[in-house]
Amino acid sequence: MNPKALLEAALFVSDKPLSLERLSKVVGVGSIEEVKQLIEEMKKELEKEDRGIELVETPEGFELRIKKEYRERVAKLAPLADLSDGMLRSLALIAVKQPIKQSTIVKIQGNKAYGYIRMLEAKGLIKSEKFRRTKILRTTSEFEKYFGKSVDEIKRMIEEKIKE
Template sequence: FIDRVSHLAPQQDIPRPILRSLAVIAYNHPMTQSDLVKVRGNKAYAHVQELLARNLIRAEESGRTLLMHVTKEFLRHFGLSTVEEFRFHVAGLPEPEGELEPELEREPESDSEPDREQASDSEPDSEPEAEAPTSEGGG
């Protein structure tokens, strides 16, 4: 999957596992952190912190989890106008079999989440989604 959209990333300074998490967030935008962890495993918590630090996503509290959105910096970094443009690039691609997590080192599930930082200085994307987030029972 990542190989098919890597041409959208002219700068390869983002480690591949973090880039994969970013792709999942962008495709499912907006996405809860707990849903990302279900897809990417517990390493996603560190990925989210790195993406927040790079201002590629912003996050807001949503119950016991975070609701994550890509930022204008994400769009600028990848040369996109909208999130829908990213989805257009990946929409026709077949779902890769077994490629999503071959290198992920799964950690034991834990009831506690690491401390989370809000991305307070980032700007929201230009088109907020109308969908309501699903409620999360665990995190």
């Protein structure tokens, strides 16, 4: 089997970043250095203008992503494109105000917020932890991956829209 093709297949199929160690096991090469070399070769190939994806290193490992210039055009095809307006409002509140109490969101949005929060958690965009009789909500790395921007970048965009 072709190690580079196997590396590409592993990165494509994985729903989370893969570490060098994990990739080394999957690809079946002898050393981490060999995996690093394969990754560099793949990165160079994907940097070409006629490619729609890129190989990115994150703190958790390596992953394939859609290049920024193509994200907007293909976003509706993504599995999370089914976010309702209510879910997006809840998600925006969590992103901008995090960490935020679930009870605060319910006060703003009403009881429907409980369902939105459950669905956002199920999609992996937010995480919660018990805090007394409520929950504390935060966005996850999946949130940043999905939107292709950091929480800080999104906060700045929202603040700019509010000023307009």
